[in-house]
Amino acid sequence: MNEVISKPVLDKGWVRLEEYMGADSAVIRAARICYQSESKSDDADIRLVRRLLKSDPKHNTVFEHSVFRFNVKCPIFVARQWMRHRICSYNEKSLRYCTADREYYVPADELPDRETYIQHMEASFDLYEHLVEQGWKKEVARGILGTAVYTEFIWTVNAWSLMNWMEKRLDKSAQWEHAEYARAILEIFHQVMPVTAQAFEEFILVK
Amino acid sequence: MNEVISKPVLDKGWVRLEEYMGADSAVIRAARICYQSESKSDDADIRLVRRLLKSDPKHNTVFEHSVFRFNVKCPIFVARQWMRHRICSYNEKSLRYCTADREYYVPADELPDRETYIQHMEASFDLYEHLVEQGWKKEVARGILGTAVYTEFIWTVNAWSLMNWMEKRLDKSAQWEHAEYARAILEIFHQVMPVTAQAFEEFILVK
Amino acid sequence: MNEVISKPVLDKGWVRLEEYMGADSAVIRAARICYQSESKSDDADIRLVRRLLKSDPKHNTVFEHSVFRFNVKCPIFVARQWMRHRICSYNEKSLRYCTADREYYVPADELPDRETYIQHMEASFDLYEHLVEQGWKKEVARGILGTAVYTEFIWTVNAWSLMNWMEKRLDKSAQWEHAEYARAILEIFHQVMPVTAQAFEEFILVK
Amino acid sequence: MNEVISKPVLDKGWVRLEEYMGADSAVIRAARICYQSESKSDDADIRLVRRLLKSDPKHNTVFEHSVFRFNVKCPIFVARQWMRHRICSYNEKSLRYCTADREYYVPADELPDRETYIQHMEASFDLYEHLVEQGWKKEVARGILGTAVYTEFIWTVNAWSLMNWMEKRLDKSAQWEHAEYARAILEIFHQVMPVTAQAFEEFILVK
Structure with missing residues (x-):
């Protein structure tokens, strides 16, 4: 069990990385299996990961062996968008069995009313x-109860699917509240999978 | 384009089968490819479909070549459960771009208040x-806006994933409002894929 | 049931479109649900489909409501690569139950030996x-028996997943024998889903 | 990184658990999120896991937060069946880039010829x-080269999908050579996820 990395998001939410496996080393392991090659140096490994993400079409499968489990607290309207992403696993607090807590998102801006x-x-x-x-x-x-009410869920997702989610939710067309979660998770991504995160910023996000 | 089959559900909702392909014949086609066999008679085909669904473990892939596109109108709290089913495709009315219509679910019972x-x-x-x-x-x-508000979506789903959804949503543990949708879709399923629907009732639902 | 469109591939293989549903109209239908908008003209619909495919990040879900069922005959080594694509359904001739036919791929070139x-x-x-x-x-x-032996399978796939397969298999890094199948299917794609196919060539393939 | 658990299979193959995350504790974590409940005792946790797997319809999502990465060496004909399972990730040794090693499966029995x-x-x-x-x-x-030739791949799979694979490959209808791999992995499953493995044997396999 790894140490939990936690970031506050919005007025009452959070993202927490509870556990992960593989990270950059799993990408290298998977790629080395394809080519039956040995790691020669850290530099060679870094170049390999970068080339795999940069190439067009991309080698998505090698990024699927790195897996994360997050705990997320967010407004229901954010969770609804989030759960449209299907190549991952969720378990959410159920308002069929639990009584709703009096916690809801309040926009920070100086909005009228x-x-x-x-x-x-x-x-x-x-x-x-x-x-x-x-x-x-x-x-x-x-x-x-409105969809501004906070919910909580567990999210298990591999690095490829995570990057797909970040790409969509960091796009300028995304809802600001959702992008706040994507920004927090991108920071965590840099901490635990730095080579891939760096390549993701350079080759995918800047497009 | 097939004729639309429509069923009202709850006080203001519906399910509508807009289009489908394959139905029972696609299951038979897929199974005949595996065994490189010819259809000998309608009776033999029916027995084949029933055996495939009854066998343990089940041959799920042959049921995936039959595909349906539904249009659904339901409360958001039903849609939230529905979209947890991932082996299918959704597009939903967006309250980012559209103004919400003043339509919400009102329970039919003689509830206080x-x-x-x-x-x-x-x-x-x-x-x-x-x-x-x-x-x-x-x-x-x-x-x-509460999750009793009605939303609308397009749902494309294959027969295997549809049966999985029906099994879970017709279970006694399911929320009644969601089960009403499953009952309406089960009726449509019988109309357009009768052999599989009959076997589904006998071998899966009765367990 | 639509008319079967068939193309020969390699020395003894083929691709056949057995059935499909939705095509370009399903993309428009799905997009119109999101925005609750009406089709104003064919031109507006075409512009809509093109914008959805061109935008970055792309709106993959609207392309998932168009579904195809192909029958494919190809060498096992092509089928092995093909079946790595997971967002689709396969049923293949089984050499556990059927005796293998004496049919295998022979390269067309003037190769020694x-x-x-x-x-x-x-x-x-x-x-x-x-x-x-x-x-x-x-x-x-x-x-x-070598992997040059021909096999046969049924493939049900939505338009988004189909484009993903074509992008990877038409890339210069793909094996020539596999690309031949992708070129044949691209022709069929143009016949039955012309607006999306055109946009796919312009915005995805040319990159 | 956990210690690698390795088992020989067939004459020259193996399965190796290279890394995993979550195991039984991830199932409990996911279930406790749904109900927002606290673990009261180990016994209560064990009863919870068993009930989730036994219930009909089953709560598959809670088992998806436990993830394994295996390294597998097996004949190509086994790998072909294996890779029909789609809710997981593979990277395989490529005979496009690597020269095939002279290693192939030889049946152990006293077969003629x-x-x-x-x-x-x-x-x-x-x-x-x-x-x-x-x-x-x-x-x-x-x-x-025949499909008896050995190949090698990396397989990342969650516990739910793993149980689905084992159920199908331990069935009496499965090919013996493939079942040998399933038996080896079932042993490893018992070592690292004992509560779920025990419930799997009792409630799923015995049916």
């Missing part, structure tokens, strides 16, 4: 809790 | 529309 | 048939 | 090496 927004979210939780007390099933009562 | 629930949902839409007018981005303002 | 190659392949089949007669299991006796 | 089989395999390698010397591309010359 920000207080009204907060009051409405509070009223939603008041009503939600009342309906559950009145005997409504939690899975139906949750229908009034 | 049902009117309060409706009033709160209406107030949510009032505030949502107000915030958008005040210049909030739609993608942020939507955070106050 | 081409006759020796042919004689050796014939000798392999002689021995294979002898071993099976002697009571060897077909699944073990096949071990002496 | 076993010596003739060996002589033919040796003759195949003689001709292969000759053709390569004559200037044939390795990727074409390999066409005469």
Whole structure:
């Protein structure tokens, strides 16, 4: 078990790398199997990883042997976009079985009617809790809670799929709130898989 | 292009089969390729399909050549569960680009405070529309809208993955609102892929 | 069931489009769902498809609602590379249950010792048939048959995954024999999904 | 990096667990996220894992957070079946870039004409090496080498997908040579993920 690396995101969220395996060395291992070649030096290994990511079409499979498990806390509207990415595994806090915690995203900006927004979210939780007390099933009562409410999930993803997610969520067309998560995870990616992360920035993100 | 088969679900939702290819004949085609055998009779073909689904472990790949495209309208909380199924393709109405329609699920039962629930949902839409007018981005303002709000998506799925979804969503542990969609789609499945649907009921659902 | 489009490939192989659904119209349908917009004209639809494929990062999901079923006959060494592509479905002739047909790939070029190659392949089949007669299991006796032997399979694949396969197999680094199959399928792709095929050539292949 | 666990399989093959993450604890972690519950005792955790695997329909996603990387050496005909399993990642020794080693599977039984089989395999390698010397591309010359030839690959797979592979390859309908690999990996599975492995034997394999 590796040490957990944690980053706060938005007003109440986070990303935490709980465990990973392989990292840059798994990419080199996989590539060396294809060519039945030996590592000659660290420099040669670094050049190999960079060439694999830069080449067109890219050798995606060698990046799939490096795997990460993150714990994420984010607004439901971010989680909904996130879970559209399918080449990975999720387990999420269930509002069928758990009572929702009174935690929701509040935009940081000086937006008009920000207080009204907060009051409405509070009223939603008041009503939600009342309906559950009145005997409504939690899975139906949750229908009034907005998608600004925070959720939490476990995400296991390989490096190739992770880069695909970052590419899409760091694009200028992505929602700012989601991009904040991608920026936090990119920092963690640099810490644990530095050669690939560097090549990803140079060859994929700058396009 | 096949004729659209449509079923209403819940108070304002639906499932619509827009197009499909293969059906039972694709299963037979795929199995006959493996064994390089010829169809001898309709009865032999039916027995073949039933044996493939009944056998343990099952021959999932032969059922993957039959593909369906559905159009679905359902509450967001149903869509969230639905999109956890990954071996299929989705495109959903985006509340980043579209303004939300004032349509939300209202439970049919004689629940206490049902009117309060409706009033709160209406107030949510009032505030949502107000915030958008005040210049909030739609993608942020939507955070106050509950997951009872209806969404719409296109779903392309092969028969194997469809049966997996139905098995999970027709299970007694599934949320009733989601099971209503599974029941409607099971009816359509019987109409367009009758041999497989019959075997699915007998060998998978009854377990 | 659509009409089968067939192309010969290599000395004894082929690709055949047996059935498909959606084509360009499914891409437009899926994109229109996201934006809840109406088709205004054919020209607008064409521009939409082109923009979706050209944009970076690309909107892969809208291309997944168009699905093809091919029948392919190719040497085993081509099939082995082909089946590394995982976002699609295969069913292949099984040499556990079927006796291998005496059909193998012979390179067209004026290679030295081409006759020796042919004689050796014939000798392999002689021995294979002898071993099976002697009571060897077909699944073990096949071990002496080279990967130049032809196999046959059914391939169901969506347009996005198909383009990914073509991009990799039309690359200059691909094996020539495999690229021949990709060129044949690209021609069929142009026939049945012309707008996407054109955009694919312009925005993806030329890179 | 964990210690490598290695098992010999067939006459010249092996399976080696090079690295893994999560194991039983990742299943528990994922399940506890869903219910936002705390581990009370080891016994409660074991009961939880067993219930998740036994329930019908099964909770596959919680088993996906445990991931393994194996190194496998096996005959090509086994690798061909193996790589039909798609929810995992492979990188294989390439006979486009590497010269084939003279290593092939010889059935252990007292089969008639076993010596003739060996002589033919040796003759195949003689001709292969000759053709390569004559200037044939390795990727074409390999066409005469039988699928009994050994190959080597890296396989990264999560526990759910691994159990699916074992279920199919330990079935009485599976080829004996492939089942030998499944039996070796089942032993390793017991060593590193004992609670899940035990439940797998009891609830899945015995059916």
